[in-house]
Amino acid sequence: MNVDIYFSDYFQVEPGELSEFGAFDVSLVNDLPLFVDPFLLFNSKKEEYQDLHTEIIRYVRFLRDMSAEGQLSPALVTSWFRFPEVKQNWLGYSLRGNAGRGLGRQFANALVNALHTIFRDFGEEAITRSSHLEKLCLVHEGVGKDSISDFTTNLIKGYLAKFTQTFSESSIDRNLLKRVQVPGSSFNYQTRSWVTREFLLPWHKSDYVLLTPKDMLTKDDTWINRPELLDRFPDIAQSLPNPELRAQVNEYLLRVVPIGPKVKRREIREAMARAVARFPESIDYYVRAKEDDGDQAKAVSEKRVAAIEQRFIRQIRLLVENYLEPGGFYRLNPDTYEEAKARVTFLKDVIENKGAHRLFYQDGKPFEREFDLQILYRLTWFATPSDISREVDDGRGPADFKVSQGARDKTIVEFKLAKNTKLERNLAKQAEIYEKASDATQPSLKVIIYFSLKQAYRVQRILKRLKLVDSPHVILIDARSDNKPSASKA
Numbered sequence: 001m002n003v004d005i006y007f008s009d010y011f012q013v014e015p016g017e018l019s020e021f022g023a024f025d026v027s028l029v030n031d032l033p034l035f036v037d038p039f040l041l042f043n044s045k046k047e048e049y050q051d052l053h054t055e056i057i058r059y060v061r062f063l064r065d066m067s068a069e070g071q072l073s074p075a076l077v078t079s080w081f082r083f084p085e086v087k088q089n090w091l092g093y094s095l096r097g098n099a100g101r102g103l104g105r106q107f108a109n110a111l112v113n114a115l116h117t118i119f120r121d122f123g124e125e126a127i128t129r130s131s132h133l134e135k136l137c138l139v140h141e142g143v144g145k146d147s148i149s150d151f152t153t154n155l156i157k158g159y160l161a162k163f164t165q166t167f168s169e170s171s172i173d174r175n176l177l178k179r180v181q182v183p184g185s186s187f188n189y190q191t192r193s194w195v196t197r198e199f200l201l202p203w204h205k206s207d208y209v210l211l212t213p214k215d216m217l218t219k220d221d222t223w224i225n226r227p228e229l230l231d232r233f234p235d236i237a238q239s240l241p242n243p244e245l246r247a248q249v250n251e252y253l254l255r256v257v258p259i260g261p262k263v264k265r266r267e268i269r270e271a272m273a274r275a276v277a278r279f280p281e282s283i284d285y286y287v288r289a290k291e292d293d294g295d296q297a298k299a300v301s302e303k304r305v306a307a308i309e310q311r312f313i314r315q316i317r318l319l320v321e322n323y324l325e326p327g328g329f330y331r332l333n334p335d336t337y338e339e340a341k342a343r344v345t346f347l348k349d350v351i352e353n354k355g356a357h358r359l360f361y362q363d364g365k366p367f368e369r370e371f372d373l374q375i376l377y378r379l380t381w382f383a384t385p386s387d388i389s390r391e392v393d394d395g396r397g398p399a400d401f402k403v404s405q406g407a408r409d410k411t412i413v414e415f416k417l418a419k420n421t422k423l424e425r426n427l428a429k430q431a432e433i434y435e436k437a438s439d440a441t442q443p444s445l446k447v448i449i450y451f452s453l454k455q456a457y458r459v460q461r462i463l464k465r466l467k468l469v470d471s472p473h474v475i476l477i478d479a480r481s482d483n484k485p486s487a488s489k490a
Contacts, residue, residue: 003320005029005379006313007090007209011172011202015313021167023211024305025313026090028204030378032312033371034091035149036156038133039223040216040301043294049216052156057131059155059187061123064115066192072112079194081108083154083184088210091217092146103154107147110140118280127284129291134224138283139276145222157210158185161199164211168202178203219304223297224290229283230272236286237275249279311359311372316379319350336386336403336411337442341475343380344413344447347373348477351449357479366451366479370415373449373477374400377415411442418450424462427474449477456480 006025008015018025026032041053063080066072072080083103085092114136115122122131133151137143153160161182168177177200185197201208221227229236237253240246257271276283290297334342350356359376360367378401381388387404401413416423427446450456459476463469 005316005320007202007211010204011168011176013171017171018167018211019214021171022213022215023163023167024091024214024217025309026209026211027312027379028090028209029381030375031090031092032308033375034212034217034219034305034308035145035222036091036152036212036216037145037218037222037297037301038148038152039290039294039297040218041152041156042130042132043223043291043297044215048159052159053130056133056152056155057123060115060119060131060133062187062189063111064119064122067112067115077108077112081111083150085150086153086157086160086210088208089153089160089212090209091212092149103147103150106142107151110143111136114139118283125284128288132224132287134222135283135287137222138224138226138229138286139280141226141273145218145220145225148222153212154184155187157182158197160210160212161185161197161201163213164201164209165199167211168200172202176202178208180208182208214305215298215302217305218301219308223294223300224287229276229286230269232286233272233275233282236282236289240282240285245279245281249275249282252278307362312375312379315356315359316376319354319356322354335442336405336409337445339384339386340401340403340411340413340445343377344445344475346380347377348475352478352484355484357481357484360449360451360479361481364481366481368417368419368451370400370417373415373447377401377413409441412444413447414444415447415449418448418455418459423448423459424466427462427468428466443473446474447477448474449479451479451481453480 004010006015006027007013008018008025010028015025024034038053038056041049041056044050066076066080081103082105085103118135118139119131125131134148137145137148179198179200180203181196182199182201183196184194185199186195187193188195199208201210203209234253234257237246237249240249252275253271256274258267347356351359356376360372378388385405389402389404400415402410403413404410414426416426420426448459450459456476456478460469463471463474468474
């Protein structure tokens with residue numbers, strides 16, 4: 001049995017051929033955590049990328065001008081400001097296949113407000129060399145890299161379709177392609193409406209697939225980002241060339257920034273955020289500094305994309321070839337509890353005994369993020385009669401996974417970090433809440449991953465207090481690096 005996970009598997013092309021073309025080999029089982037960074041378009045030496053960035057600027061200026069004319073109708077706000085996620089590129093945060101949420105009311109409202117404040121001179125900036133859409137995320141906490149990426153991807157969707165078509169026509173069997181209508185391929189400024197165009201694209205499970213060039217992708221944060229702005233803001237304030245503005249910002253910081261040994265980083269960041277909101281003109285000086293350091297952006301993004309390729313493509317392929325397929329793992333067909341537990345047990349084994357713990361480390365340091373373990377777990381759910389999703393939400397937030405085979409067979413799976421300060425409370429209550437909300441028919445599985453001996457002892461103390469030490473529904477995963485065989489022996 002062939003296990004198909006990635007684009008190259010499904011469409012029968014060599015991964016090296018995709019890489020040589022410049023495309024990222026996406027998983028068609030689950031989104032991978034990469035995002036389009038518009039700064040990489042702006043700073044690229046490729047004229048076609050610079051043209052894409054220019055078109056993004058042109059569109060935002062159009063939005064600014066339209067909003068300045070008066071009250072926008074809800075229909076126009078929906079058409080011009082709100083976009084679905086371009087799920088066909090299989091990138092982003094979704095843990096349920098590739099179905100993300102896209103850009104909703106919060107993003108639209110943030111952009112409308114920005115057009116009257118930080119985007120008033122959009123396209124006519126005096127301090128920065130160009131306009132940058134990412135400025136939106138600098139003042140609005142709820143607008144992150146995923147929103148910026150979704151907006152950018154929608155505006156360059158026609159380019160991505162043409163990029164994919166070019167590769168497909170030369171490298172993919174025509175029987176695996178289909179002529180499809182791609183809505184939102186370009187914007188017509190005369191009719192003020194989106195244009196649908198036809199492309200010959202790879203066809204997979206009743207939808208087309210879009211490839212994305214690797215050199216416009218990044219991970220974690222865009223080059224221009226809010227966390228870095230807040231961390232660097234005191235230095236930015238000190239170096240503002242306008243003496244009057246510099247004096248005002250520094251005087252304000254002296255009044256609002258808390259001082260003392262017990263002050264938390266969160267409190268300092270909140271004070272910095274208030275300062276940014278109070279003096280939005282200072283943002284342009286941060287953006288200009290990022291422009292001046294722009295050559296580093298390419299190297300940083302390349303390193304981040306390479307890390308994703310190593311962790312979620314190359315190493316996953318090795319797991320599939322060496323540990324999944326030989327044992328017929330993907331042909332499991334028990335009830336949802338036994339199947340979910342078997343896949344957790346498999347992950348536990350390959351992380352603890354087969355060297356897969358290295359998926360969670362970079363430069364010798366652990367990532368310690370639930371999201372990485374969740375992606376790895378989701379990728380083991382190929383070729384199963386069960387439905388696996390994150391859509392279990394009773395108002396308290398979604399459970400990590402719900403595994404179901406109809407209404408009579410449902411299991412909840414929760415992943416937690418051992419260092420989580422709320423671990424004990426979550427173990428005691430959370431999964432049971434999700435069970436009731438989703439009408440789960442099986443006991444919930446609680447999976448805890450730890451990265452140090454100290455964390456292991458903490459988990460054991462918590463389990464002892466909750467009388468869960470011997471529970472078959474609690475599975476611990478040891479991801480320590482100091483008790484594993486070396487890479488040459490694993």
